[in-house]
Every structure is written in structure tokens, then in C-alpha cells.
Amino acid sequence: MSTPLKIGLMGLGTVGQGVLRVLRKNADEIERRIGRKLVVTHIATKDLDRNSESLEGITVSDDALTCVRSADVDVVVEVMGGYNIAKQVTLAAIERGKPVVTANKALLAEHGNEIFAAAAKAGVGLGFEAAVAGGIPIIKAVREGLAGNRIDSLAGIINGTCNYILTQMTVKGQTFADALSDAQKLGYAEADPTFDVEGVDAAHKLTILASIAFGIPLSFGAVAREGISKITAQDIQIALTLGYRIKLLGIAQRSDAGVSLRVHPTLVPDDQLIAKVDGVVNAVVVNGNAVGQVGFYGRGAGGDPTASAIVADLIDVARSLGVPQAQRVPVLAFQPGAMKALPLLAIADIESCYYLRLRVADEPGVLKAITGTLAESDISIEAILQKEPREHEDATVALITSAVKESKFDAAMQRLLALPFVREGASRIRVEHFKS
Structure with a gap:
């Protein structure tokens, strides 16, 4: 029988406890899929009071780096949250050739380029399915x-x-x-x-x-x-x-x-x-x-849905151990040397439809002035709604435009807000139709 894959679990909050539950509840199914057991041997946490799972047979410490360095840990699961210690733990594991599975979207979004480069250089696997959309396997779907x-x-x-x-x-x-x-x-x-x-x-x-x-x-x-x-x-x-x-x-x-x-x-x-x-x-x-x-x-959040994604990554890690890096699925979908820095567009240059709500004085000619101002800016109106005011109140005009560059719409909106009958409290929201 193959030796178990030993896991160091960094963090024992809602998600960490979910990982323990899923590994235990589905232990037989997991072993059938990978031919070996997944066993948590070490846990790093500073708060045992909230824990509801049995920790018998597990080494528990408040020092995450000590857990990472243990010879009794093959794979590190980082569910601590935050940036600083999580980054140290992740890089320390990579330096020791230990694959990392993380649910930390903030860590990856803000420090991911450094972390992924370190993992590629070390030939170490990095799983992060749980970092986006919880239990939905969106990373694997897009990547594979x-x-x-x-x-x-x-x-x-x-x-x-x-x-x-x-x-x-x-x-x-x-x-x-x-x-x-x-x-x-x-x-x-x-x-x-x-x-x-x-x-x-x-x-x-x-x-x-x-x-x-x-x-x-x-x-x-x-x-x-x-x-x-x-x-x-x-x-x-x-x-x-x-x-x-x-x-x-x-x-x-x-x-x-x-x-x-x-x-x-x-x-x-x-x-x-x-x-x-x-x-x-x-x-x-x-x-x-x-x-x-x-x-x-x-389900995009919660202990068990997120744990489901983490355990799926652990299974992938177990299957890829010993496989040359060139034969594995690239962690960011593309070969590391083929990542390309495309131009990143400012939102002012993006084209969209817009919803605009204005609070206006209840007087003649308001609607004509609004539509005329937009027409002068070459902005078409797809839908318009005017709500009559109650006594002694202002009226409301709401409209949806055709697609227009944001900078152009914003300029037209400033002209509308400068009209003498327009009150404070306008609202602008983008509109998307997602045509297939």
C-alpha cells in the first residue's frame, strides 16, 4: 500500500475545519481516486477555541513556519488569510519543494506574480481553485x-x-x-x-x-x-x-x-x-x-464548498507528484514563458450602455432638454422613464443609453448635471447585455 500524503494545514477557521471534515468524510473516495490516503499531520493555528473537529493524532502549533519545515509535511494547505505570514508560509514551502494549495485570493492577486515565478523555478505545484468562486471549479474549467x-x-x-x-x-x-x-x-x-x-x-x-x-x-x-x-x-x-x-x-x-x-x-x-x-x-x-x-x-463561499475545491487541488497534487513539470498542466493555464503582458485599458476607454437617474424640478421642457443634451453628444436613448412627483417633490427621470465610450458619456453627464433644473443625487450604473 502506498504511504499517505502528509498535509500541513495552515489555519483552522471555517475553511480549515471544512478541509478536515471533507478529508475525513470522503477519505475512502479520495483514496480510490489517487491510490493513497491524504492525512493531516500538522495544523498551525492561534485559535483552538472555535475548533469543532477532533485533532487527535495531529501536531498542533501556533508557529506556521515550524509546521511548514517539518519533515512530516509533504504538502502545505494555506487557509490563513491575510498577506504577510501567508506569503512567508507559501514561499517557505516552495523553497523546500513542497506543493502549496491556497484559498487566499488576496495573496495571489497582489503577490501572485512573485509566488508563481518561485513555484515555476522550483518545479513545485501550486493549487488555488478555492481562491475564486468557492466550490465552483471555475479555475479548472477555464484552465483545462x-x-x-x-x-x-x-x-x-x-x-x-x-x-x-x-x-x-x-x-x-x-x-x-x-x-x-x-x-x-x-x-x-x-x-x-x-x-x-x-x-x-x-x-x-x-x-x-x-x-x-x-x-x-x-x-x-x-x-x-x-x-x-x-x-x-x-x-x-x-x-x-x-x-x-x-x-x-x-x-x-x-x-x-x-x-x-x-x-x-x-x-x-x-x-x-x-x-x-x-x-x-x-x-x-x-x-x-x-x-x-x-x-x-x-455555492461561492462557506467551509465545505471551499474545502471541496481545496481537496480537489490536493488530489491533483497527489496525482502529479513525480511527473516532470513540463508534463503537468501549467498553473496559470499558459506555459510560464508564454505569459504575455497585453495592453491594459483604462475604464474611460471602455464602451458600455448606461443607466442614468436624475432628480429634476417639476417644470415644462425638462425631458426635452435632457434628450437634447444627449443628442448633442451623439448619445442615443434606448429606454426612458419619467416618474411624476408627489406634491411639493421633485420629479425623477431615468434612462438607458446605447453603447458609448465612458469618457464620452461622463462628459455628457456633466453637462446634464449643470442644467439648472437638475438636483443633486444623480445615479449612473453601467448596463451589460451578454449576448452569446
Whole structure:
């Protein structure tokens, strides 16, 4: 019988405990797949109080680097979160020739170029399926399942917290503040929700997806980012009236001019599959030049779904041990020497349709002045909605434009805001149709 593959588990929070559960619950199935057992021999954690799994027979320490250096650890699983110690642990494992499996999207998005280069130089495997979309095997799908395609674009709901908040605002009519409070009570949002609601988490994930889709270096700094904290219940309801739902999307597109990377709230037609994805669920739509449009849907967070992806990476590691590096699937889908730094486009140069809501004085000629200003800027209107005011209130005008370069739309919007009858509190949201 083959000797077990010994695992050092760095971190014992929700995901770390999920890894223990999945390895134990599915031990027989895993052994049937790889011909050997996967056994956790070491755990590094500073907080044992939250643990609900038995740690009998496992060496537990609060020193992650000591665990990594142990001769009784073959593979390192990093689920600590954060940057500094996680980076030290990952590089220390690579230096010792030990494969690493991580769920740390922030670490990879911001330091991945260094880490992947070190892994390639050392000939060490690096798994990160769990870093994007939790239990959805989107990394493997893009890297392997769609390897015969030129990927032209991908877009996804890749932050469950924001999707939950927007779902509550849509279905229950809640304000952003109330929906966020509910998300925090249910454990979907942190006490400080900034990383989620301002799009940072989604931008980390999009950075990784774009790298494996287009064969470009990880480029987190190039991701244009806008969160959902300014989305109002009024915008949600107007969007519904116009036949759209609002989702926070990460979008990566490739064209002859270069690559655009952006995370922002988006109006999506309500007959599109991605518009129907509610709650904490994630979804990613990928367009390849051979396969066309394909979609992936599932639980994007939580201990067991994320652990499912981590264990899948561990199985891949076990299968690839002893296989020459040149014969393995490249961790970023393309051969290390073939990664190419394509031009990264500024969001001002991206073309999109736009939703615009204006609060205006209730007086004659307002609608004519608005449409005339847009016409002067050569911007067409696809849909328009005027809501009559209640007594002593301002009126609301909402419209959706045809596709136009962002810089051009912003210039026209500034002219609209300067009109004497336009009040403060305008809202602008991009619109995407995802035609297959």
C-alpha cells in the first residue's frame, strides 16, 4: 500500500475545519481516486477555541513556519488569510519543494506574480481553485476544460455578500443599510464589510480569472473598481420596471486594443441567466471562440464548498507528484514563458450602455432638454422613464443609453448635471447585455 500524503494545514477557521471534515468524510473516495490516503499531520493555528473537529493524532502549533519545515509535511494547505505570514508560509514551502494549495485570493492577486515565478523555478505545484468562486471549479474549467479556446471575455457574480445584499434590496425592498445589517447578522458580511461591498474581494478574484483566461500577468492594480454602497432602493425598483436587475459583476474582456478589467454594479436584462442568480450564490459566464458562451453556477463561499475545491487541488497534487513539470498542466493555464503582458485599458476607454437617474424640478421642457443634451453628444436613448412627483417633490427621470465610450458619456453627464433644473443625487450604473 502506498504511504499517505502528509498535509500541513495552515489555519483552522471555517475553511480549515471544512478541509478536515471533507478529508475525513470522503477519505475512502479520495483514496480510490489517487491510490493513497491524504492525512493531516500538522495544523498551525492561534485559535483552538472555535475548533469543532477532533485533532487527535495531529501536531498542533501556533508557529506556521515550524509546521511548514517539518519533515512530516509533504504538502502545505494555506487557509490563513491575510498577506504577510501567508506569503512567508507559501514561499517557505516552495523553497523546500513542497506543493502549496491556497484559498487566499488576496495573496495571489497582489503577490501572485512573485509566488508563481518561485513555484515555476522550483518545479513545485501550486493549487488555488478555492481562491475564486468557492466550490465552483471555475479555475479548472477555464484552465483545462476550455483550453482549446481563445477566451474573449468572462463575467461573474463572484462575491456572495454583495449578491445577497442586492437580492434583499430587490426581493424585499430593503435599503442598502438594512440588507447589509442582515448579511452581518447571518455571517455573510464582516463587521467591516469594506472589502466586500466596495468590490475589493471581487477585484482580487477577477485578477486571477483574467490571468488564466488571457495568459497575462496578474494585474490587480489595473482593475477598475466600484462598489454597491451607493445603490439605492429606488435604482433597484426602476431597474426592475425597465426589465433589469442590478448585480455586482467582475468583467474581463479582450479586444484588439487590449484587456479591460472592471468590477462594478451592473444592470443585467432580467431574462439573462446571470440576472436570476440570487442570494450568496456565485455564477460565471465565459465566452470562448470555439465553444461560445458557457456558464458556471454554485455555492461561492462557506467551509465545505471551499474545502471541496481545496481537496480537489490536493488530489491533483497527489496525482502529479513525480511527473516532470513540463508534463503537468501549467498553473496559470499558459506555459510560464508564454505569459504575455497585453495592453491594459483604462475604464474611460471602455464602451458600455448606461443607466442614468436624475432628480429634476417639476417644470415644462425638462425631458426635452435632457434628450437634447444627449443628442448633442451623439448619445442615443434606448429606454426612458419619467416618474411624476408627489406634491411639493421633485420629479425623477431615468434612462438607458446605447453603447458609448465612458469618457464620452461622463462628459455628457456633466453637462446634464449643470442644467439648472437638475438636483443633486444623480445615479449612473453601467448596463451589460451578454449576448452569446
